[in-house]
Amino acid sequence: MTKEIEVECPSCSPEEEVRHEVLKEGPSPLVRCLECGHVHVAEIKTPKSVTLKVVVSKMDVSNTYKTELDSETILQVGDELVVDDEETGVVVPILITALDAGGKRVQLARAEDTETIWGRAIDEVTVKFSAQSGTGITEVIEKRVPGDYEFVVGAEEKAGNKRLLITKIKIRDGGFRSRKGDVVLAKYVKRIFARKIGEGSGQREFRRGPW
Incomplete structure (x- = not known):
C-alpha cells in the first residue's frame, strides 16, 4: 500500500x-x-508545544490551571477548549471568555503569543430563571444542568418544585431568543424569563424534565 x-x-x-x-x-x-x-x-515539521496559564471560573469560584497546546493553535474568545492539567489531573471543558496577549486583552491570539486564557467551565452550569407568578411577583430560581442541556422557548421546565413556562431567553452576547421553538444551550444562557405554571394564565406548550 x-x-x-x-x-x-x-x-x-x-x-x-x-x-x-x-x-x-x-x-x-x-x-x-x-x-x-x-x-x-521532505522536511517534516515537528509542532512546538507551549504551556499556558488558564483561569477557570465555576459558579463563584476561580481556579488556575495549566494546559499544553500546539504553539500554532489559534485561540478566540467564544471558542470551546478542553483544559488538561497534567499536574493536578484536572480535565475540564471551558468556554473562552478572555485572552491576555502582548500585555493586553484581545479577542484572537496564537497560543505561542498568549499569556493567560480566561474561561468559564461548561461541564455543568447554573442557570437563573426570572419566574413571574400570576400576581406579578418575580422570583429568581436557579437550576444546575449540563452545559449542553437544551432550553426551548415555549417549553415547560421543572426547577425544584416549580413548573415554569419559558417565554424568553437572554444569551451571553446580549441578545434574546423569544420565538417559540428557539433552542439555546445552557452554557450560552445569561438568564431565562418564565411564567410559573398554575400561578399565571399561560398554558404549557411542551413537557420537559424532570430536573
Missing part, C-alpha cells in the same frame, strides 16, 4: 502543502510530488 503525506514541493508548490508519495520513510523521508512528479527529501 502506498503511503502519502502532504508537504510543500520545492518545484511546484513551495508555499502550500500538496500530496506526495513516500518512496523511503524516515525522519526526512524521500518523496515524490503527485502534482509534478518531482522527487525530493
Whole structure:
C-alpha cells in the first residue's frame, strides 16, 4: 500500500502543502510530488508545544490551571477548549471568555503569543430563571444542568418544585431568543424569563424534565 503525506514541493508548490508519495520513510523521508512528479527529501515539521496559564471560573469560584497546546493553535474568545492539567489531573471543558496577549486583552491570539486564557467551565452550569407568578411577583430560581442541556422557548421546565413556562431567553452576547421553538444551550444562557405554571394564565406548550 502506498503511503502519502502532504508537504510543500520545492518545484511546484513551495508555499502550500500538496500530496506526495513516500518512496523511503524516515525522519526526512524521500518523496515524490503527485502534482509534478518531482522527487525530493521532505522536511517534516515537528509542532512546538507551549504551556499556558488558564483561569477557570465555576459558579463563584476561580481556579488556575495549566494546559499544553500546539504553539500554532489559534485561540478566540467564544471558542470551546478542553483544559488538561497534567499536574493536578484536572480535565475540564471551558468556554473562552478572555485572552491576555502582548500585555493586553484581545479577542484572537496564537497560543505561542498568549499569556493567560480566561474561561468559564461548561461541564455543568447554573442557570437563573426570572419566574413571574400570576400576581406579578418575580422570583429568581436557579437550576444546575449540563452545559449542553437544551432550553426551548415555549417549553415547560421543572426547577425544584416549580413548573415554569419559558417565554424568553437572554444569551451571553446580549441578545434574546423569544420565538417559540428557539433552542439555546445552557452554557450560552445569561438568564431565562418564565411564567410559573398554575400561578399565571399561560398554558404549557411542551413537557420537559424532570430536573
